Amino acid sequence: MTKAIASPPRGSNQLQLSPSLGLIVGVVILLICLVYSVSLGAAEIPLPQILTSFTAFDGSYNHLIVQTVRLPRSLMAILVGSSLAMSGALMQGLTRNPLADPGILGIESGAALAVVATIFLFGSSSLSVLTVAALLGAAGTAILVYFLGSLGRGGATPLNLTVAGAALTALISSFTTAILLVSQQTLEEIRFWLAGSLAGRDTDILLQVLPFIGVGAIAALALGKQITTMSLGEDVAKGLGQQTAWVKIITAIAVVLLAGGSVAVAGPIGFIGLVVPHMVRFYLPTDYRWILPYCAVGGAILLLVADIAARVLLKPQELPVGIMTALVGAPFFVYLAKSKVKK
Amino acid sequence: MKLDGLVVRSQSISFQIDRRVPPVLLGLGAVILVAIVLNVGRGEYPIAPFDIVKTLLNLDTGNPDHAFVINTLRLPRTIVAFMVGIAFGISGGIFQGLTSNPLADPGIIGINEGASLAAVAVIVLFPSVPIYILPLSAFVGAFLMAVLIYSLAWNKGSSPILLILIGVGLSAIAGAFTSFLLTFGQIEDVSNALVWLAGSVYGRTWEQVFSFLPWLIIFVPLALTNSRHLNALNLGDDIARGLGSRVEWQRGLQVLVGVALAGAAVATAGTIGFVGLIAPHLGRQLVGTNHQGLIPTAALLGGGIVVLADLLGRTLFAPIELPCGVVTAAVGAPYFLYLLIRNRQKSSL
Amino acid sequence: MKELSARNLSLAYDNTTIIRELSLEIPSGQITALVGANGCGKSTLLRGLARLLKPRGGAVYLNSSSILQMSTKEVARQLGILPQAPVAPEGLTVKDLVAQGRYPYQNWLQQWSPRDEKIVQQALSITHLQEMSERSLDTLSGGQRQRAWIAMALAQDTEILLLDEPTTFLDLAHQVEVLDLLYELNDRGRTIVMVLHDLNQACRYADYLVAVKDGRIFAAGTPDAVMTEETIQAVFDLECRVVRDPVLGTPMCVPIGRKGENKSFSRSV
Incomplete structure (x- = not known):
């Protein structure tokens, strides 16, 4: 299938801690970030008050801010970060493409076009409609990119997929732009979302996409063993008796649920899916049963930190978090392209 | 057997081009003239082709409005479309030749993004800046991008594949900054910038024509006279070096020309995507891979494509006007799909 | 006749030195083959000789002048190089490729002189490609394609021709076709230097054999002198018997291998 594979399966020599211990450490870090994220904002809210808003909610202004504004936003960051990271890991494992990421391969732009088109055609639609639109857009683009990429010389190589993704992104975003041009109102409604942002998200939205992302995440975690085998190459996996067609289909569905769901709530946030799996693989052997949960925790931490940075850096102005992740992630992509892709 | 080519020789000059080139160029020229006349005639105030030709030749048509509508409103935008297309066509031909990659295009390797970022920055941050600054700033942006790509991907002559991947990465960085500007700019400026980003010749005047013209006058002849060297570079670094080409220097010059044309074009009409991809390809179908014939053919094809795209964008959903960048995309x-499929069939031989 | 030689040549990629202080005289008018194990530096040496790689130390000389001091076009008129497995751009026709060989002779006024045309014709006819000159390279067979690249190097009209593994990716019949062509060119007076993988082919076609090991010349001379069981043991770390080629009488290497060892063991018992 793919020729220019980069990440060779690592031996387990880098593993010092037991994997479960590392995961626990990760969760602790995540909790610390979560508390910091919730305490951050225009109003100073002390830590005890934050805690009492959970244990003894009294309806006070501060409690309301924590429960309805800050907590949902932070949870959203965790949800979106972990699902993007997991979808990136799935894509990298399945296509053996070190550069795979839902943003780079155009899946996010497809979801974004679907959302913009829905708003343009039907006015401000309910979130459930937009979520379904984003999922459909993501699925359509994923299929198209894979189809286009595998038609190129040498099959679905990293280069073919990346170039197909880039070209399709160009096409899709020109359609998005066309819609925004025709309708200034759509533009007004959506431009912050389009840059990728977690601002102004409430619990409703969270609950709306949770089922999709949840199913995707469970499927992803369950696929760990199969993806590990697939990352040795499709032919090898077949030789080991794996039903590769099914694994591919289920993985693709999981990717679409995870990535599409994320875009529906937060707009296109790039590079989380690229960066996190690579960072995780620095510490872990190529065993996706561990890589996937690590990615979930790592992605959550990364996006939470990026969101904190987006809120703090230009206070009181707030940056769309998608810009933050692109600024960190794109140089990393360049580094990967330089070091990992065989010429 | 004789080598099939058109040979021009005198005492100290000799020159050879493919036989197909002159008729193709003439044919394209004719098609473009017709397209320009059609484009000028279309609109809320239709003008008959005959009257257009008369007005262009400065003859009286008996209707004083004609001169105004044609000379002030429609002709400059059509000419801008034509010129921009020439620039994108040549630039695409150069980058495809340099990278030996049929999918390379100033848009795909990130040059256009750099130009866009610089120009959007100027539009959003300094809305009152005069128009001729735009090509300059876009050129600087495109050039910085090219330098970055070159230093990251081309040191010690590394591969064309890397070039494209690095371009994708750097585009993302530039794109992030661009969307940052779009998020925080005044909504009117952002709207302006968006029209422009989608690639459009809407509302372009003689001012744009004349601020763009010097770029064409300098860099098109450079591209044409250096196309011979592009032929050598097209065979790969080792072969070119073995043939006695000063590879790094020649490539630097080619990149400079390609970047300057793409940057100035982006500054004038925004990112009109895929023209740099399509024009050289069609050109190869028409006149073969020799760049001495290919570059001028790609130039005219690019010009024709953008003029036609503009015509389509204006007529398809009239009165709503689609930017020609959307049409070309x-x-x-x-077309991109077609190229990929054709590539696969070739490789399976 | 032009003499190509290297003196104290050191070559490196990044910080890894491949060739150390190597000196070599290429015999004029003969076929020289560079042989050695994978990664021994034979291809690097060839690239160095063709100034595709700048030396870290020492120099390559054409007659008495260092090729780095000469203009690169000047070198290109005396020395042609065909790298390993070159890839032609899509759709390039044979005649366009071969015409590129005239690049070092052209300038922006003289782009297609009568001499250019004549030499390109000759190159096409020597390589038997006249019939295919209008076809694009990607429609040719592997052997034809390699002949087209050689024709381009011929159009360069140089006395010396360097080739890096001209037979890779070709089946046996096409390998022989290409080597026969090179033999014929040598017969017409060209000096040929090539990297070859197949020792037996090297012995058949080369007048002068250079065995490279770890970036140094281990042995050089006629195939009869170089191709000994001891040299092959040292250069390739391979036990073998050297027998005579039944057709040409040149030395021929027959590896022993584990199976051969067992056999000779059981026989001796």
Whole structure:
């Protein structure tokens, strides 16, 4: 299938801690970030008050801010970060493409076009409609990119997929732009979302996409063993008796649920899916049963930190978090392209 | 057997081009003239082709409005479309030749993004800046991008594949900054910038024509006279070096020309995507891979494509006007698909 | 006749030195083959000789002048190089490729002189490609394609021709076709230097054999002198018997291998 594979399966020599211990450490870090994220904002809210808003909610202004504004936003960051990271890991494992990421391969732009088109055609639609639109857009683009990429010389190589993704992104975003041009109102409604942002998200939205992302995440975690085998190459996996067609289909569905769901709530946030799996693989052997949960925790931490940075850096102005992740992630992509892709 | 080519020789001059080149160029020229006349005639105030030709030749048509509508409103935008297309066509031909990659295009390797970022920055941050600054700033942006790509991907002559991947990465960085500007700019400026980003010749005047013209006058002849060297570079670094080409220097010059044309074009009409991809390809179908014939053919094809795209964008959903960048992208993507499929069939031989 | 030689040549990629202080005289008018194990530096040496790689130390000389001091076009008129497995751009026709060989002779006024045309014709006819001159390279067979690249190097009209593994990716019949062509060119007076993988082919076609090991010349001379069981043991770390080629009488290497060892063991018992 793919020729220019980069990440060779690592031996387990880098593993010092037991994997479960590392995961626990990760969760602790995540909790610390979560508390910091919730305490951050225009109003100073002390830590005890934050805690009492959970244990003894009294309806006070501060409690309301924590429960309805800050907590949902932070949870959203965790949800979106972990699902993007997991979808990136799935894509990298399945296509053996070190550069795979839902943003780079155009899946996010497809979801974004679907959302913009829905708003343009039907006015401000309910979130459930937009979520379904984003999922459909993501699925359509994923299929198209894979189809286009595998038609190129040498099959679905990293280069073919990346170039197909880039070209399709160009096409899709020109359609998005066309819609925004025709309708200034759509533009007004959506431009912050389009840059990728977690601002102004409430619990409703969270609950709306949770089922999709949840199913995707469970499927992803369950696929760990199969993806590990697939990352040795499709032919090898077949030789080991794996039903590769099914694994591919289920993985693709999981990717679409995870990535599409994320875009529906937060707009296109790039590079989380690229960066996190690579960072995780620095510490872990190529065993996706561990890589996937690590990615979930790592992605959550990364996006939470990026969101904190987006809120703090230009206070009181707030940056769309998608810009933050692109600024960190794109140089990393360049580094990967330089070091990992065989010429 | 004789080598099939058109040979021009005198005492100290000799020159050879493919036989197909002159008729193709003439044919294209004719098609473009017709397209320009059609484009000028279309609109809320239709003008008959005959009257257009008369007005262009400065003859009286008996209707004083004609001169105004044609000379002030429609002709400059059509000419801008034509000029921009020439620039994108040549630039695409150069980058495809340099990278030996049929999918390379100033848009795909990130040059256009750099130009866009610089120009959007100027539009959003300094809305009152005079128009001729735009090509300059876009050129600087494109040039910085090219330098970055070159230093990251081309040191010690590394591969064309890397070039494209690095371009994708750097585009993302530039794109992030661009969307940052779009998020925080005044909504009117952002709207302006968006029209411009989608690639459009809407509302372009003689001012744009004349601020763009010097770029064409300098860099098109450079591209044409250096196309011989592009032929050598096209065979790969080792072969070119073995043939006695000063590879790094020649490539630097080619990149400079390609970047300058793409940057100035982006500054004038925004990113009109896929023209740099399509024009050289069609050109190869028409006149073969020799760049001495290919570059001028790609130039005219590019010009024709943008003029036609503008015509289509204006007429398809009239009175709503689609930017020609959207039209070229809609045509370009299927073409891209076609290229990929054809590549596969070739490789299976 | 032009003499190509290297003196104290050191070559490196990044910080890894491949060739150390190597000196070599290429015999004029003969076929020289560079042989050695994978990664021994034979291809690097060839690239160095063709100034595709700048030396870290020492120099390559054409007659008495260092090729780095000469203009690169000047070198290109005396020395042609065909790298390993070159890839032609899509759709390039044979005649366009071969015409590129005239690049070092052209300038922006003289782009297609009568001499250019004549030499390109000759190159096409020597390589038997006249019939295919209008076809694009990607429609040719592997052997034809390699002949087209050689024709381009011929159009360069140089006395010396360097080739890096001209037979890779070709089946046996096409390998022989290409080597026969090179033999014929040598017969017409060209000096040929090539990297070859197949020792037996090297012995058949080369007048002068250079065995490279770890970036140094281990042995050089006629195939009869170089191709000994001891040299092959040292250069390739391979036990073998050297027998005579039944057709040409040149030395021929027959590896022993584990199976051969067992056999000779059981026989001796």
